[in-house]
Amino acid sequence: MLSVKGVTKKFPNLIAVKNLSFEVEQGEVIGLVGQNGAGKSTTFKMILNFLSPDAGEITIQSKKLSNDFLDNIGYLPEERGLYLDMTIKQQVLYFAQLHNYSKAKASKELPDWLERLAVKGTERTLIKNLSKGNQQKVQLITTLIHKPKIVILDEPFSGLDPVNISLLIRVVKQLKEEGVAVIFSSHNMNNVTEVSDKILMLVNGEQKLYGPINQIRSNFEKNKIYLEGIFNEMQPTVFNGVVHQKDDFPGKVLTFDSEENARKAIELAKKEPSLTGYRLLEPTLDDIFRRIIKEEAMENA
Structure with a gap:
């Protein structure tokens, strides 16, 4: 579904990503791991068309990446961002509309999402009155409400307790069952092992490992x-x-x-x-x- 071939991205005095290649199919989960500054977020931003690669190409369904497809992508950034004076419902409907998703459908589906993620609040609860963990769950809902075909999660487990990590892992597995392609980054290797079909490891912008987890482990x-x-x-x-x-x-x-x-x-x-x-x-x-x-x-x- 998503194909990254020979992609390189340079900044002044820095090669952030060098000759990177990988693929993500429908119903497949890839765990992207690496130290801070390894090139993970830069890779995500190129897939989202926020940045253009200096070399190589990114295609989706064999077509060159374009802004027309962005409504089919759900993105949870590492730096969380919500409008604190909005209610949960206002926030979710706002993001749904940004992705050209029906406001009526989003409104109907919101209660189910609040239950699935055990959000401690109602549709009318102000974002600023939620704990950080529940704010993070709401942002995850805004990432998924429009039923994207590709989901990118940048450090989604950060700041969550073990119970909420389990909830998120369950959601990722459900997305996989629904045929969604998922890419996520994490510093917690146990979480990567539990939900990923493949692993992609970057070190200083270079691809060091790529493939099925068990196959990679058998090589060491x-x-x-x-x-x-x-x-x-x-x-x-x-x-x-x-x-x-x-x-x-x-x-x-x-x-x-x-x-x-x-x-x-x-x-x-x-x-x-x-x-x-x-x-x-x-x-x-x-x-x-x-x-x-x-x-x-x-x-x-």
């Missing part, structure tokens, strides 16, 4: 193991190559300098009668992200 060493039940009899220091240990009740997670040493540790642990559980752990997205950032820093040192 498994250098962590979980052990339980043996630490009254032996200490982690008996294993070669341990670089870090962390309590994970009722056992410990040990990180090794290589997958080879991690596997050897499991074989050694199996010989201890007090061992009650063990597992070679898949690398998490957080592990992978840290490795890539570390490698990048070493290359540029």
Whole structure:
């Protein structure tokens, strides 16, 4: 549906995005991750036609991106912005009309959205009288009220508590089921893992990883193991190559300098009668992200 091919965006003394390529199909969710300044927001602004790429092209349904399609895009910016003296209903209807969506339809659908997102307020509640979390939910409603075909969420989980994060994750999964293409950025790798079909990782504007999450994870060493039940009899220091240990009740997670040493540790642990559980752990997205950032820093040192 959305195709980004070889896109580059330059600013004075800075290449914000360099030769970026990815695709998002209908009913697909892509998690965009990277450090602050990695080029995530610049990428979003090019998709929204706020910025023009210096090279490459962005197409939607094989057609060059144009302002005519913008009513089919829902965008939640990282910097939240609502009119505080408006009521919830006034705010939502205003944004619906900006996207040429029927005011009558938006008015009819608003109560369902307030219920789905458990907004603590009524249609007549002033935005300024809502908590920050509920204001964020209202802004999400303004992003989705016009039934967009592509949804872009820039740090949507920021500032939400675990209960409201779960609500938002449920909404993203529902959008996927409805055939909406979703791109979102987040610093929380657990959230990215839970809802994304693919991951796109940017470092200093360059694409470092792109593809299905499980495929990406399978390409990295498994250098962590979980052990339980043996630490009254032996200490982690008996294993070669341990670089870090962390309590994970009722056992410990040990990180090794290589997958080879991690596997050897499991074989050694199996010989201890007090061992009650063990597992070679898949690398998490957080592990992978840290490795890539570390490698990048070493290359540029």
